[in-house]
Amino acid sequence: MKTIPLEAYMAVSIILFGLGVFGTIVRRNLITVLMSTELALNAVNVAFVGADYHLGLADGQVFALFIIALAAAEAAVGLGIVISIFRLRRVESTDEITDMRD
Amino acid sequence: MIQWSAFLLFSLLAIASGMGVVLLPNPVYVILSLLSALVAVAGIFFVAGAELVGALQLLIYAVAVTVFYVFVLTAVPWEKALKKDSHFRVEGVLSFPILLLLYFEMLIVFLLGVSVSPKGKIRELSKQIGNTEVIGGILFSKYFLVFELVSLVLLIGMIGAVVIGRKEAQTYEDHTP
Numbered sequence: 001m002k003t004i005p006l007e008a009y010m011a012v013s014i015i016l017f018g019l020g021v022f023g024t025i026v027r028r029n030l031i032t033v034l035m036s037t038e039l040a041l042n043a044v045n046v047a048f049v050g051a052d053y054h055l056g057l058a059d060g061q062v063f064a065l066f067i068i069a070l071a072a073a074e075a076a077v078g079l080g081i082v083i084s085i086f087r088l089r090r091v092e093s094t095d096e097i098t099d100m101r102d
Numbered sequence: 103m104i105q106w107s108a109f110l111l112f113s114l115l116a117i118a119s120g121m122g123v124v125l126l127p128n129p130v131y132v133i134l135s136l137l138s139a140l141v142a143v144a145g146i147f148f149v150a151g152a153e154l155v156g157a158l159q160l161l162i163y164a165v166a167v168t169v170f171y172v173f174v175l176t177a178v179p180w181e182k183a184l185k186k187d188s189h190f191r192v193e194g195v196l197s198f199p200i201l202l203l204l205y206f207e208m209l210i211v212f213l214l215g216v217s218v219s220p221k222g223k224i225r226e227l228s229k230q231i232g233n234t235e236v237i238g239g240i241l242f243s244k245y246f247l248v249f250e251l252v253s254l255v256l257l258i259g260m261i262g263a264v265v266i267g268r269k270e271a272q273t274y275e276d277h278t279p
Binding site: 010017018023028032046050061077083084 | 105106113116121124133139143146147152154155159163166167177178187193201205233244248252256258259263266
């Protein structure tokens with residue numbers, strides 16, 4: 001049986017990562033911006049696991065676990081910031097938060 | 103053959119759900135589409151033989167983090183956000199060539215780095231004793247310090263989320279013009 005080459009995993013990872021980056025640029029709502037970063041982190045996980053499968057190692061899966069843990073911490077802190085921004089300023093669109101600009 | 107079909111199914115589902123995350127207007131549809139993408143990525147992990155990472159992806163991401171996002175979506179009233187446009191359309195059109203450039207650059211970097219020689223020294227061991235034991239052995243011997251540091255980062259993130267999200271005794275005055 002022919003195994004799946006590394007190129008296929010890398011293609012899926014690159015496409016998902018580009019979608020995540022594009023989502024962080026183009027989204028207006030703060031929560032959906034955070035969701036797009038989660039998508040980009042998952043794309044990196046796919047690259048790690050695919051390279052692991054190709055190389056026959058297990059180190060990339062350990063790093064994928066670390067990335068999952070850090071993404072959980074990032075979601076907690078980021079959503080806390082979103083809630084406090086909404087409570088203090090009553091906005092949740094990214095172009096209305098200009099406190100540090102002017 | 104069945105491996106290829108499962109991989110194609112999960113990867114196409116992941117890419118379609120990722121496009122849904124970027125393109126759909128309503129935040130509830132976006133969180134559902136993100137959930138679908140996470141489950142599809144977990145399927146890709148299972149196809150690649152990473153059972154532990156796939157199971158933890160399902161447990162942590164697809165359950166805990168997604169439910170957390172849904173809680174925040176219900177806590178924040180977003181009727182005002184629904185009235186406005188959900189995307190920066192001009193910026194999206196302007197940054198789309200940069201996205202294509204990013205794709206091109208990553209393809210070039212990957213084609214230059216594709217000559218990595220496969221080592222495969224843990225594959226035999228992984229066939230003998232299973233994926234979870236191999237990851238546990240590496241995690242608690244080679245990466246033990248990193249493991250402890252990640253637990254510290256999680257603790258600090260929890261404290262930071264409590265401190266940031268707590269209700270203030272007095273709200274700060276708005277001095278912006």
